Amino acid sequence: MDVKRIDAFAFARLGKEAQGSIALVRLARVVDGLPEQPSGEAGLVIWSVRGEEGKTGLLMGQPLLRLHVQANPVVICQRCNAPFAYPVDSEVLLQLVKSEDDLDDGYSVAEQGDGYDDEDDEDEGKDSVANLPEKVVGSHHFDLLAQIEDELILSIPYVPKHDVCPGAQANASEASEEEPAVKRPSPFAVLEQLKHKD
Incomplete structure (x- = not known):
């Protein structure tokens, strides 16, 4: 399936599924400020989406x-x-929510019902307010591509770093080989000698 707009509410209600791939270079907001991306398979974004309705607790029927x-x-x-x-x-x-007004994390005790109890959450699994899904405004022309792009942007660290930089190991081994070279005396050692001359 080519990435396109979907009727998000019908997609969820009918439990539809879709998957596909798209070249990273087509996601302008993702690659903005990044180096050149590879072409071919290495430069692909693989995605899949599945619609469903909530089955328990606060998400029942959502x-x-x-x-x-x-x-x-x-x-x-x-x-x-x-x-x-x-x-x-x-x-x-x-x-999926119907408008931006619904985006607020407005899970009040009133909405949860009089019988709401924090301990019920433990029985129902991951259904505490902290574990509730992210809300997005759904529509009958939902931009799936923009959502894929948003997810990628959120997943790339603001300050990316190697776990161990490739040059770091080489530099460390070179430094240990060079160490036996002439060692300069510490200026403090010289001061220490002057101090003991008296």
């Missing part, structure tokens, strides 16, 4: 989209300045 995004965008390491592929494998659950 329209949901489960979005999975995988990619390897090339970023610049902020430690060594070298480009490297940063693996993204992100799955997010989105709750």
Whole structure:
């Protein structure tokens, strides 16, 4: 399926599924400020989306989209300045709401019902307010591409860094080889000698 607009509410209600891929270079907001991205398979974003309705607690009957995004965008390491592929494998659950007014995390005790009890959450699994899905405004012309792009942007660190920079190991071994070279005396050692001359 080509990434396009979907009727998000019908997609969730009918439990539809879709998947596909798109070149990273087509996602202008993602690649803005990044180095050149690879072409071919290495430069693809693989995505899948599944519609569903909430089955328990606060999400009972709510329209949901489960979005999975995988990619390897090339970023610049902020430690060594070298480009490297940063693996993204992100799955997010989105709750569709009808308007921006509904985006507020307005899960009040009143909405949860008189019988709401924090302990009930433990029995029902991940349904506490903290674990509720992110809310997005759904529509009959929902921009799936923009949502995929948003998820990628959120998954790429603001300050990307290698776990271990490639040059770091080489520099460390070179430094240990060079160490036996002439060692300059510490200026403090010289002062120490002057102090004991008296």
